[in-house]
Amino acid sequence: MVSEEVKKRIEKLREEIRYHDYKYYVENNPEISDYEYDLLVRELKSLEERYPSLKSPDSPTQRVGGAPVEEFPVVEHEIPMLSLDNTYSSEEVKEFEERLYRYLPGEKFEYVAELKIDGVSISLIYEDGYLIRGSTRGDGRRGDDITGNLRTIKTIPLKLLKKVRGRIEVRGEVYMTRSGFREVNREREEKGEPLFANPRNAAAGSLKLLDPRLTARRPLNNFIYSLTMVTSFSMPSTHWECLKILRDWGFRVSSNIKLCKDIKEVIDYWNFWVKRREELDYDVDGVVIKVNSLSQQSRLGATSKSPRWATAYKFPATEATTRIRNIIVQVGRTGALTPVAILEPTLLSGTVVKRATLHNEDEIRRKDIRIGDTVIIEKGGDIIPQVVKVVESKRTGKEKKFSMPKKCPVCGANVMRLEGEAVARCIGSACPAQLKERIAHYAQRTAMDIEGLGNKLIEQLVDKKIVKDITDLYRLDLSLLSSLERMGKKSSQNLLSQIEESKKRPLSRLIFALGIRYVGRRGARILSEHFSSIEELSKASSEELEAIPEIGPRTARSIVLFFQEERNRKLLKKLKEYGVKMGEERGKKKVEKTLLSEKKFVFTGALKHYTREQAKELVESLGGRVVSSVSKRVDYVVAGKDPGSKYEKAKKLGVKILSEEGFENLIKNEFKY
Ligand code: IVH
Numbered sequence: 001m002v003s004e005e006v007k008k009r010i011e012k013l014r015e016e017i018r019y020h021d022y023k024y025y026v027e028n029n030p031e032i033s034d035y036e037y038d039l040l041v042r043e044l045k046s047l048e049e050r051y052p053s054l055k056s057p058d059s060p061t062q063r064v065g066g067a068p069v070e071e072f073p074v075v076e077h078e079i080p081m082l083s084l085d086n087t088y089s090s091e092e093v094k095e096f097e098e099r100l101y102r103y104l105p106g107e108k109f110e111y112v113a114e115l116k117i118d119g120v121s122i123s124l125i126y127e128d129g130y131l132i133r134g135s136t137r138g139d140g141r142r143g144d145d146i147t148g149n150l151r152t153i154k155t156i157p158l159k160l161l162k163k164v165r166g167r168i169e170v171r172g173e174v175y176m177t178r179s180g181f182r183e184v185n186r187e188r189e190e191k192g193e194p195l196f197a198n199p200r201n202a203a204a205g206s207l208k209l210l211d212p213r214l215t216a217r218r219p220l221n222n223f224i225y226s227l228t229m230v231t232s233f234s235m236p237s238t239h240w241e242c243l244k245i246l247r248d249w250g251f252r253v254s255s256n257i258k259l260c261k262d263i264k265e266v267i268d269y270w271n272f273w274v275k276r277r278e279e280l281d282y283d284v285d286g287v288v289i290k291v292n293s294l295s296q297q298s299r300l301g302a303t304s305k306s307p308r309w310a311t312a313y314k315f316p317a318t319e320a321t322t323r324i325r326n327i328i329v330q331v332g333r334t335g336a337l338t339p340v341a342i343l344e345p346t347l348l349s350g351t352v353v354k355r356a357t358l359h360n361e362d363e364i365r366r367k368d369i370r371i372g373d374t375v376i377i378e379k380g381g382d383i384i385p386q387v388v389k390v391v392e393s394k395r396t397g398k399e400k401k402f403s404m405p406k407k408c409p410v411c412g413a414n415v416m417r418l419e420g421e422a423v424a425r426c427i428g429s430a431c432p433a434q435l436k437e438r439i440a441h442y443a444q445r446t447a448m449d450i451e452g453l454g455n456k457l458i459e460q461l462v463d464k465k466i467v468k469d470i471t472d473l474y475r476l477d478l479s480l481l482s483s484l485e486r487m488g489k490k491s492s493q494n495l496l497s498q499i500e501e502s503k504k505r506p507l508s509r510l511i512f513a514l515g516i517r518y519v520g521r522r523g524a525r526i527l528s529e530h531f532s533s534i535e536e537l538s539k540a541s542s543e544e545l546e547a548i549p550e551i552g553p554r555t556a557r558s559i560v561l562f563f564q565e566e567r568n569r570k571l572l573k574k575l576k577e578y579g580v581k582m583g584e585e586r587g588k589k590k591v592e593k594t595l596l597s598e599k600k601f602v603f604t605g606a607l608k609h610y611t612r613e614q615a616k617e618l619v620e621s622l623g624g625r626v627v628s629s630v631s632k633r634v635d636y637v638v639a640g641k642d643p644g645s646k647y648e649k650a651k652k653l654g655v656k657i658l659s660e661e662g663f664e665n666l667i668k669n670e671f672k673y
Pocket residue numbers: 081082083084085114115116117118119120121122172173225226288306307310
């Protein structure tokens with residue numbers, strides 16, 4: 001018999017974890033440290049192991065690991081999932097409003113403006129607060145039951161935060177973040193698998209996987225945008241209130257929504273976002289305009305295809321048609337040869353595009369891309385556009401097939417393509433193109449973050465043979481640097497101090513910066529949580545590495561090979577001699593990952609309890625960093641008395657703003673352990 005006490009404790013733990021999941025994943029505003037959170041999960045897991053009869057599908061421990069299915073059962077939507085009418089100009093939006101006036105003469109309309117997320121639409125059904133089914137839209141009447149896959153998305157509640165009786169249905173959009181999409185494609189490219197053209201296709205493909213364990217590994221997220229059905233109580237009177245209730249129940253509702261008192265405000269909202277859509281980490285293809293009053297919505301009704309109370313005001317397309325003038329080959333830091341299409345310059349969502357990546361030979365063959373082809377290009381989550389497909393009807397017969405060169409276009413060494421690899425590589429160990437890329441990789445913001453070491457400077461340093469490997473960066477001096485083109489004394493000094501700063505970066509960054517094949521940012525972070533120094537990591541065997549979740553055999557092998565290589569060992573030895581931090585000293589306790597580690601702060605306005613210098617020291621002592629200007633990459637802006645323009649900018653960019661008190665709370669959490 002299981003005691004009541006155990007049952008209660010398990011329920012309590014689940015409630016708490018659900019709440020903290022919500023704070024962390026949905027609100028991005030954790031209340032406890034990762035460490036404290038881990039303790040809760042660990043306790044719950046061990047109780048569930050000890051008392052298997054108390055395992056329950058709604059437990060936060062049960063998100064991953066559902067069994068694979070043969071195929072998805074088909075489900076019938078109780079309320080059809082319609083689509084939206086599109087509008088493409090403010091005139092058409094005004095016509096939309098005119099139509100509303102015709103249907104409901106004499107009435108006034110309020111609107112909710114939302115971003116139209118470019119993902120996959122889903123329906124979720126809850127009974128008495130528990131998720132019982134999740135499905136795709138399908139043809140609008142029937143969709144696929146993909147409950148197992150949707151359960152793996154951390155922001156979809158398995159149990160609602162509030163008691164909600166009866167049956168409810170909510171709808172929303174599952175999407176893949178742009179950064180996640182790039183990472184997924186990078187991995188697929190390394191494995192020689194076909195690439196996703198854009199984050200939407202990637203999200204759709206991920207939801208169609210028959211094994212939920214694979215879906216769980218994909219960086220998916222969701223926004224819920226409507227409450228379609230409730231059975232045990234009456235609906236509120238507006239859509240706006242529905243969204244508020246959905247948020248209270250624990251759903252992830254976008255905060256970029258706006259209640260508009262007239263259509264002009266809707267158009268302002270569109271004008272605001274059309275300029276800022278690139279700042280979001282997900283693709284949006286327009287604004288959805290919805291009549292706010294639910295009574296008006298039901299009186300307006302729907303056609304067989306779409307509701308009359310809503311429309312999508314689309315953004316200019318991110319797709320364009322253009323012609324490939326030539327295909328050139330670039331050499332990356334691992335020697336990988338990447339074919340790049342040189343395009344007839346074309347305007348694509350506000351910028352002139354001249355190149356598109358073609359990834360590798362297999363992709364070119366798969367899509368049968370030839371020089372001279374007319375192609376559709378798309379900016380999907382990437383700065384560099386992709387070629388989606390060839391417009392075959394435009395072929396003239398004069399197009400030329402492309403083949404990879406046999407020699408490296410930069411250093412002339414042989415090019416090899418290993419069995420099972422999609423990528424052809426230059427094998428020249430002294431190839432300057434590789435070295436330049438390796439340095440750029442090492443210095444980039446998410447690696448050792450050496451500001452001021454840009455491509456132009458790297459070119460000079462390598463071409464003049466001043467830098468022959470990354471360790472030479474630590475031997476640069478003022479007179480040499482200031483003798484270079486475009487380098488004044490001040491910028492040289494700044495660069496030197498940046499290089500000095502880079503010696504102190506945390507282990508995860510160094511691991512990433514080394515450019516070990518198959519070790520991306522995420523992999524580097526995982527490794528840094530398992531090993532306290534480069535030395536420890538260098539001694540790990542393939543088996544040890546493979547035992548780490550998310551480190552596969554290929555990555556493990558690549559790490560072992562990297563550290564076996566004499567040249568790499570020498571390089572690390574030199575880095576150490578120059579004072580680059582190689583993780584924790586042996587014998588020292590490994591520092592737990594803290595909430596502040598690697599977080600970036602900006603301070604604005606006067607603080608009551610600290611000088612700027614003290615605040616900076618405090619943040620740095622907890623692993624965070626203080627920077628001077630606000631950008632999307634900043635995690636927190638701390639606003640004291642009379643904050644300046646930085647505050648406004650943070651608000652605009654949606655960067656989290658903390659009061660002094662909020663900042664202190666964050667710090668307090670850190671000191672708990
Ligand atoms: S409301 C009757 N709101 O756009 C349909 N849809 O054709 C009401 N979408 O596939 C949908 N973001 O999944 C609504 N904020 C949003 C949306 C949104 C994306 C998708 C939806 C559907 C398509 C409409």
